Amino acid sequence: MIVIAITGASGVIYGIRLLEVLKELKIETGLIISDTAKVVIKTETDYEMEDIIKSADNYYEFNDLTASVNSGSFKFDSLIIVPCSMKTLSSIANGYGDNTITRVADVSLKQKRPTVIVPRETPLRSIHIENMLRLSREGAIVLPAMPGFYSNHDTVDDQINFIVGKILDSVNIENDLFKRWE
Numbered sequence: 001m002i003v004i005a006i007t008g009a010s011g012v013i014y015g016i017r018l019l020e021v022l023k024e025l026k027i028e029t030g031l032i033i034s035d036t037a038k039v040v041i042k043t044e045t046d047y048e049m050e051d052i053i054k055s056a057d058n059y060y061e062f063n064d065l066t067a068s069v070n071s072g073s074f075k076f077d078s079l080i081i082v083p084c085s086m087k088t089l090s091s092i093a094n095g096y097g098d099n100t101i102t103r104v105a106d107v108s109l110k111q112k113r114p115t116v117i118v119p120r121e122t123p124l125r126s127i128h129i130e131n132m133l134r135l136s137r138e139g140a141i142v143l144p145a146m147p148g149f150y151s152n153h154d155t156v157d158d159q160i161n162f163i164v165g166k167i168l169d170s171v172n173i174e175n176d177l178f179k180r181w182e
Helices: 010-023 035-044 049-054 085-093 100-110 124-136 154-170
Strands: 001-005 028-032 059-060 078-084 115-119
Touching: 001 010, 010 028, 010 035, 010 059, 010 078, 010 154, 028 035, 028 049, 028 100, 028 115, 035 049, 078 085, 078 100, 085 100, 085 124, 100 115, 115 124, 115 154
Parallel strands: 001 028, 001 078, 028 059, 078 115
Antiparallel strands: none
């Protein structure tokens, strides 16, 4: 199972699209959506919250620290936080597991499971960069949502698919969501 966490940064469409692709690939998913992400989803997309939740195989409430996914003995293959707010990134980098997303990140990192962080902020402060470096040193993959233009993106959907394809590449899931460098 791949756990997808959507936080309250701009770019929630990346997490939603990732969930859709994993469903198409018949890969089991767990989903956590922060309270702020729910607001951003309403602001940035036309998706209904119920539809997003239903598209996941498992759903975990954001403030449920007793959720099974928060235990080191609970098996999941990888964690992808997309988009990842700087607040969430800071909490994870500093070991502050006060909600389901930051706690599952703590579990994923301590269990040495693939952990992908997709930060969405610009410009970056030094502390943001230091927190990303801290997570990278712990084994997390820091994958900023920066599309590569060598794929000749024609649409916003192409740019979204490029990032989702890169995320899937980082957890070794074959995909053809973007044109690769030749």
